Amino acid sequence: MGRRWMPVVATVGVAVLLAGAAVFTADRAGCAEPGSYVPVPGGVQLVGGCFNSADLPVAPPPLKQTPPPPKSVPGD
Numbered sequence: 001m002g003r004r005w006m007p008v009v010a011t012v013g014v015a016v017l018l019a020g021a022a023v024f025t026a027d028r029a030g031c032a033e034p035g036s037y038v039p040v041p042g043g044v045q046l047v048g049g050c051f052n053s054a055d056l057p058v059a060p061p062p063l064k065q066t067p068p069p070p071k072s073v074p075g076d
Contacts, residue, residue, distance in 0.1 A: 035049025 029050070031050035033048045033050075035046050037044045038047045
């Protein structure tokens, strides 16, 4: 019966280790103010927190696409 429970014990052990690592990482994130979500017209907005808009990368501008030339119609 001991070998039968070994996979269950190993799986629970790994899950406990991963949960502990997640808690440790979140605790050491270094964010003094976690922020909060505030309702605004059209949705919600994150106020406060560790991220600033300057921290986020800027998306490159979209490429200008020229429309294809019109197809010629036979008989014109």
